[in-house]
Amino acid sequence: MAGVRALQWLNLTRHGESTGNLAYQAVHGTDAEEAAIPERDADVPLSDAGREQAATLGRWLAALPEEERPTHVIASPYLRAVDTAKIALAQASYAAPRDPGGPVLRIDERLRDREQGVLQNLTPLGVRRRFPDEAARLRRLGKFYYRAPGGESWADLALRLRSFYRDLEADAPGGRVLVVTHDAIVVMTRYLVEGLTEKDVMEVERVPVANASVTRWRSDGSGLQAVCYNDCSHLTDVGAPAP
Template sequence: MSKRPALLVLVRHAESARNQAKKGSVYFADDAARQVVRGVPDHLIDLTADGHKQAEQTGHAIRERFGVFDYVYTSGYARTVQTAEGILGAYTSQERDSMRVRTNIFVRERDPGFAYDMTTAEAEAAFPWLNEYWHTFGGFMARPPGGESLADVTGRVHTFLDTLFRDRPGQKIMVVTHGGTLRCFRFLLERWGYQQAQRWPEGQTPANCGVTTYRVAASGEQLELEDYNRVYWTVGSASDGI
């Protein structure tokens, strides 16, 4: 008997307003760049118009490839909820009724900390030691001031996976989550070392609505990577960041 879900599909959320404003940078370039989303907490950031289209196009591909899921999880953040809604829009009402949609706080994005709404110049002025600290500890262990490291997030993801392994053996699961959280899933499921987890390899930053697939091994003991970051949409632009 399988001790793992039969299928685990991880989807990064579609393009968000914050992705669009930051254009892949860690901080905002300037005050003009952040005005659209300034003061909006991370969990309330919406998708862009292109993001909604990305989710809809991805939904048709997911339905054709994987069929109906037993459970669909989101982080509860607006951008993951809206992405899941766009994906599930490709299914018939009867199919949607058969899938259980749940929120799980353990798969939320890392807490970005005090520099969340800062420009590059503001962050460098407020935390002049940060670049050296980040260089010393690396992108997996270092914590943004007031925030979480990816190692912290991995602890949450571990708890989520333990719950899946206990409660969802043999089932088909989709999780709509965030870019940083996806790295934590890969760290655990693929048994990465700390050095491998420091940064995404060149060209492997997860795309908006990138689809990563794991299937249970013949032994039923572990999930194996089938493919990573497959993109099915043709509108908008893939964005880095959360």
């Protein structure tokens, strides 16, 4: 993807475990039609485990070689992503006094989670029961192009992410960037950077992106090359991340 060729490192992480993740886990495998999430999506906070995952992410950042440490950190405006970034940066600065200032956190609304519209907080069973026509449209169009009323398709994410990465290239040429965001953004960044097809990216999406996992690309002079995807090796001390 031309919009990120000028970067030296591109690192993406999903936010730490949130109370919303726990709400979906609580209804998984039941006949519930909806997850009990009282907040609007932008205000869903981290769980206690999610805050510890964010601190562990910060220790991972502090342990990186100097030539790999992020020079720019950008987060989704959603609370769970902002708090993950703030906790990680605070921990990284404490653990790495050689760089007490560190990068300044920036917020960009183009990194927000995929908007679900009228299907927000519904389980697959809830969608089938409450919106059978939408369930039929989803089956007919396929997940990549389906857009719920008031929501976004996966293809819509590609449009706003192309804009984000074009601006990032202009703002941070040669930079080492950390993006703190959501699972759908991590998946669609792979689609853009690695030139995946619809079939490819929907196969990637079948495996959940873990909370506080790390996905990385490094420049080889001609473009970004994949280093790791959905890597959780730094999280072994805080337990398995939630899907």
